[in-house]
Amino acid sequence: xxxxxxxxxxxxxxxxxxxxxxxxxxxxxxxxxxxxxxxxxxxxxxxxxxxxx
Amino acid sequence: xxxxxxxxxxxxxxxxxxxxxxxxxxxxxxxxxxxxxxxxxxxxxxxxxxxxxxxxxxxxxxxxxxxxxxxxxxxxxxxxxxxxxxxxxxxxxxxxxxxxxxxxxxxxxxxxxxxxxxxxxxxxxxxxxxxxxxxxxxxxxxxxxxxxxxxxxxxxxxxxxxxxxxxxxxxxxxxxxxxxxxxxxxxxxxxxxxxxxxxxxxxxxxxxxxxxxxxxxxxxxxxxxxxxxxxxxxxxxxxxxxxxxxxx
Numbered sequence: 001x002x003x004x005x006x007x008x009x010x011x012x013x014x015x016x017x018x019x020x021x022x023x024x025x026x027x028x029x030x031x032x033x034x035x036x037x038x039x040x041x042x043x044x045x046x047x048x049x050x051x052x053x
Numbered sequence: 054x055x056x057x058x059x060x061x062x063x064x065x066x067x068x069x070x071x072x073x074x075x076x077x078x079x080x081x082x083x084x085x086x087x088x089x090x091x092x093x094x095x096x097x098x099x100x101x102x103x104x105x106x107x108x109x110x111x112x113x114x115x116x117x118x119x120x121x122x123x124x125x126x127x128x129x130x131x132x133x134x135x136x137x138x139x140x141x142x143x144x145x146x147x148x149x150x151x152x153x154x155x156x157x158x159x160x161x162x163x164x165x166x167x168x169x170x171x172x173x174x175x176x177x178x179x180x181x182x183x184x185x186x187x188x189x190x191x192x193x194x195x196x197x198x199x200x201x202x203x204x205x206x207x208x209x210x211x212x213x214x215x216x217x218x219x220x221x222x223x224x225x226x227x228x229x230x231x232x233x234x235x236x237x238x239x240x241x242x243x244x245x246x247x248x249x250x251x252x253x254x255x256x257x258x259x260x261x262x263x264x265x266x267x268x269x270x271x272x273x274x275x276x277x278x279x280x281x282x283x284x285x286x287x288x289x290x291x292x293x294x295x296x297x298x299x300x301x
Contacts, residue, residue, distance in 0.1 A: 008134065025257075049288070052145050
């Protein structure tokens, strides 16, 4: 079961990165909807960079 | 089929091929120990279970009368979780910070392990190996298939399985020449693109988040691919020969 959960969600850092990126992009969408997509992409790439080093 | 559906089917095919190559390596090692017939039965049992899972999940999702934007948001978030994991792994392998997946080593290790195992244990190793790799295929077929085309996604996974079995049986050696990390990186970029598009689109509205529509998927793919290679270059471990291998 633990293996399956890890297969689907990854480790806590992975879950945290995606959750934070989506929450911040949602926040931006309330002020400037057109920018929210770009913000999400930048945050996800930043999260990947943080985990890659 | 639309361009997005072709993209989804292509991503499913490539991702499935990567997983099937890993499964084939294990089955090959087991087959050379306990014989092809028993190894094939073990692999077939695991594949049957995966096929059943795909069929049941597809039926349940089709019957669920839920708002499509909610389903897309849920699937998008799942794809982001799955895609980011593959993306980071591929970048780290490009950068030489994580060892490249070596099918020849996997094959040797499995054979070494099997030398002391009984036939029943060897059968279980083949079954478990195919099941674990197949579960990832199941997740992708369900996620991409439900939103794009279930038949196309399942067909892509089966086609990838056929290609790997055909290639593997022809060579009768581990498929070491498959550029696994490049495939994983491309698939990760595609999955992240679909995940971003549906995840955020489902939450705030597709028109608001992505005013350019479906063409955004191509732009997202390009952004993730270019940024991923740039991050891999920056993260490259000093003097890493793996990084050079991955570039080849």
